[in-house]
Amino acid sequence: MTALSDKIKAARDAAEEVDVAESAIIDQIKASHDVFKDIEWPGVPGVKVRMRLLTVSEARKAKVDNQQEFNRDGIEIGMQNLADYREQEAVHGMWRAFSDPATGKPVFTSAEHMRTLCTNDELKALCDAYNAFSDENDPNLEKLSDEEFEQLKDILKKKPDQIRSKVLSLPVAWKLLRILVAPQEN
Known part of the structure; x- marks a missing residue:
């Protein structure tokens, strides 16, 4: 029985070593994608927010959330509202991208929260800043x-x-x- 328990222990130890190695690789990948930039809030000198690039998963989630919101509200997507659909898709991504540089906590809790606190001009300026930042870091x-x-x-x-x-x-x-x-x- 001890030979079997020794094999089981060796297998567990090997599995833990693999988990540690995978964890180290994942940590390196996460760190390499931790790209951010502090910017001034549009039209409010001295107020800074931290902007970070969204992951592919977050960008996809923004698209899905936007589509679900339009479906829930019974709005059909067509040529007449395509621009609004794209703008709202950007909002669903943007609220995830901004945090407080001092605390690291998100500035917004949802797309609706961002819409209630931002003007159209601020949203456009933030989207433009994000797109420029994205192009700079991901040509x-x-x-x-x-x-x-x-x-x-x-x-x-x-x-x-x-x-x-x-x-x-x-x-x-x-x-x-x-x-x-x-x-x-x-």
């Missing part, structure tokens, strides 16, 4: 000019460890990999 291949792409490539040649904070977009990463690894033509 979109379709929006990058050839010159901007070359600058990004040169930065990453000099400091390859910055790829975590500079490139989250898979198409941009693939293009960089293809160009940097492929044999150079003279």
Whole structure:
């Protein structure tokens, strides 16, 4: 019986080692995506909020929540209200992106909470700031000019460890990999 219990104990120990290794990797991944920036609240000098990039899961949840809200309210989505639908989708994401820089606590508790506290101009300014921040940290291949792409490539040649904070977009990463690894033509 002791041989069996020794095998069980060894299996448990091995499983714990795997859990610890996976946990360390997950912690590294989370830390590499912890991208944030403190900005002034639109039109209110001296009031700062922390803006962070949403994860894919949070962005997807924002889309689902928005669709459910429109369905719950009995609003059909069509050409006549597509702009409103997109704006509200942004609000569902934006409330998740802002926190108090001093405490780290979220500024808003829901999309409705954000809508009750913000003007249309503030929402637009916050969305613009978020989109610019997102583009800065996750360049979109379709929006990058050839010159901007070359600058990004040169930065990453000099400091390859910055790829975590500079490139989250898979198409941009693939293009960089293809160009940097492929044999150079003279």
